[in-house]
Each structure stands twice: as structure tokens, then as C-alpha cells.
Amino acid sequence: MARSKSVASNDPSTGELVYSCAVDLMYERGFHGTSMRDVARSVGVQMSTLYHYFPSKQDLLMSIMTTAMEAMTDRVTEAIAEIDDPREQLKTAVHAHITFHADQLKEAVVADTELRSLEGDDLKSIIALRDRYEGIFRAIIDSGQRAGEFRPSDSKLTTRAILGAITDVGNWYRPRGRLALDAISTEYLDIFMSGINATTSAAAPVRRRSTTRR
Amino acid sequence: MARSKSVASNDPSTGELVYSCAVDLMYERGFHGTSMRDVARSVGVQMSTLYHYFPSKQDLLMSIMTTAMEAMTDRVTEAIAEIDDPREQLKTAVHAHITFHADQLKEAVVADTELRSLEGDDLKSIIALRDRYEGIFRAIIDSGQRAGEFRPSDSKLTTRAILGAITDVGNWYRPRGRLALDAISTEYLDIFMSGINATTSAAAPVRRRSTTRR
DNA sequence: AAGGTACTATCGAACGGTCGATTGACTAAG
């Protein structure tokens, strides 16, 4: 009999299973609605095994939120790294945010919604990660306004409006849904860039739609 | 001594106190993070008194969410009742939604975030209220597109983008904050209507900012 | 090669505490 430890296979370790089962449950029922017994049952181990990998339930949540926030930050940072034009940066960042919320849906939603379940230094730590993340978007808006590509506005408020809308995608997006991911981010970006107003006449402001439609 | 039942005063009844204390606590810690003992302690009564007014914790949450959803629906419905132009309707509806989230912040946030704490028929009932509410906004978008005032788009997605952004206001708005309520809804509406793009030349598309400052 | 030692991963049982909910009795008003 071969060793049960995976040689070339991708069998997740028990620790990874604990993590992913916790993500599943907390996505569905929230942190306080999920008990350690639920997680243990879901993984198929005894409760005490969980504490071999995570010192406490709080720490399990911290691990999930930190991982998700850092992965999200990395994804967006790398996506815009080689881009100079603020309009293209915003387009790319919005797309990266939405696709992250699509293919890491549960982690992302837990990270977005469980801030209030944290206390003390853990809370401060995640707030710092969130502020850093929002800062990426705000910097894009600011540089776009300085360059004259975006109209002047309260950049903090504008950032929140955009982030509020695209984060909400995690509340309704389902993998097998009606809309393709690209269609979603394109539509959102059209709204942010040009609004929903019909052009008053032939004098169209920058309309991106015709070039992105299939 | 006059009757202790308020004659001309506004003393809230115990039942109303239970309701509002529960709203406060669930806003801060969420439904599963709030115990009936917490609520009782906050009101200043024994736990059994709560059950004189609400048959169960679930029912207490249902009462809060139903009341909030219906109040929000009424507020928006009445606000746009006398308006025909879709652009003005959307402007008014967005303003009503945001002001509701400002002055009924806690109820609104509980109603927005505790769907997953409901089960069975209660869940279905609140989902129906939510769908009806979204339907109001979607109808505005649809009629605006038919009238040619809004550009064609996936109206369901457009509705979600707008509602996602303005509902998020409940996540950061604080009564004594930096921004006045009108400034917030005006800025949001500018983004939805015209986007953040700078106008390519002097030919400004519909900018509402300067004219809406009555 | 044999035996010893330490470490990792898991189990089953238990701890004290809190949970949502109920009971029965007491009080004051109508």
C-alpha cells in the first residue's frame, strides 16, 4: 500500500479542508451562525482536531479574512501594474474585483461582511487591509481627475459608490447565472464611465459600448 | 398622579422598547450575535417579558425586517407618485432610498443584511418584499429606456448596480459625518446619470449639479 | 538492525457557560 500522503495528487490536507468548509458555512450562515461543531461535522473530524490547526474560532475567521483581503489586493494590484491611463486602470481594476468576487465568491463575501464579528486588534488589522484596498481605487480616481480624464468630484465618495456597486455583485452572482462575467463588468463600467443617460443628440461623450459589445 | 400610560407624552411602550433595542443590537452584532438576554438587559426587563411581545427570536427579526422593508417601499413609492419623467423619478427614488438609510440607518441595515438568518416561509416573505422594492427601481429604468431618456442596457443589471451602490451607504454613513445627505445623493446621482468621465470638450452632457442646488 | 524518543494528527469525553424558550406566580388596572 502506498503512503496515504498524496505524492502527485492534490488531496487537500485536513487543515485546508477545515478552512474551506468553514468558508462554505460562514458564507451561508455567517460567523455567529456557524458553530465549530458544524465545521467539524462538515469536514468529517472531531471538534478537537479543528483546534490542532486553528487556536480559536476567531482565529479561523481571521485566517479567512486576511487571506481573502490579501488575495484580492494582490489580484487588483497586479492587474493594473503595467497600466498608465487612469481610465484603463479603472476598467481593469473593476474587472479584477468582479472576477475575484465571482471565482472566490464565498471567501470574498465573508471578508466583505464579517467585519463586525471581529474584535480588538483583529478588527484593526482587517480594517487596515480594507482601507489599503479602497486606497488603490481611490488613487486611480484621483489620478484620473488630476489628468483631466475624470470630472472633478469628491473622490472618496466616488470610490465608495463604485466599490459599493461592484462589491454587491457577491450578493447575487451565481456561477451558472444568466450573465457572463465579462458582460457584467462591462455593463458596470459603462455606467461608471458614462452613466445611463441617453446621449442628448449626436454629440456623444466617450461611449465605450459599441466597441465592447460582442 | 396622572395615569402612567402616556396621555400626551411619547414614552415608548415596553413592546416598542424591545423592538428598538433589538434593532440597535442586531445592527451592531447581527442577528446570531445578539441573544435574547442581551435584548432583555438592554431594555431593562426579564427575558420572559420579551416573549410576551414576540413569540420567538425569529419573529422579532421578522417584525423588524418586514416593518423596515415596507417603510422603505412606502417612502419611495410616495416620493415618486406624482412624477412622470423617468429621470426625475430616478433622482427622487435614489434620494428617498439614501435618506431612508440615513435616518432609519439601523433598521435599514438589518433589513439589508439579515436575509440569511431567516428560514422557510419567513425567508420567502422577505424575499418577496425585496423583489417588489427592486421592481420599483427597475420599472423606472425600463420606462426611461422606452422613453429614450436612458440608453439601452440590461435593466436588471443596471438596477442592481444602482441599488448596490446606494444601499452600501448604510455601511459607512454616520449621522455626524463629513458629508451632508443631499450632497451624497446628488453625487451618486451624477455618477449614475453621466458617469465620471470628463466631457471631451466644452460640450457638457446633462450635468445636473448646478441646477439641483435649490 | 533494534530500540528509544519526539512529534504530528486524530479521537472520545468532558468542562463550565450560554442559548432560546417555558412555567407558574404575583401585581395592578379595569
Next chain:
DNA sequence: CTTAGTCAATCGACCGTTCGATAGTACCTT
């Protein structure tokens, strides 16, 4: 004499966490 409102005490279930035991494995010493 009934009814609405409140209390103190209690129910069984579940909570997060800990403990001690038991395998299996890896490495070290002889």
C-alpha cells in the same frame, strides 16, 4: 374577577474550548 404585564427560576440543548489517550511516523542512538 379577569386580563395584561412582569418577575424569578428553570428546562434541555448547544456553545467554544480543553484534556488525556492513542496511534503512526521520523529521526537519533546504539
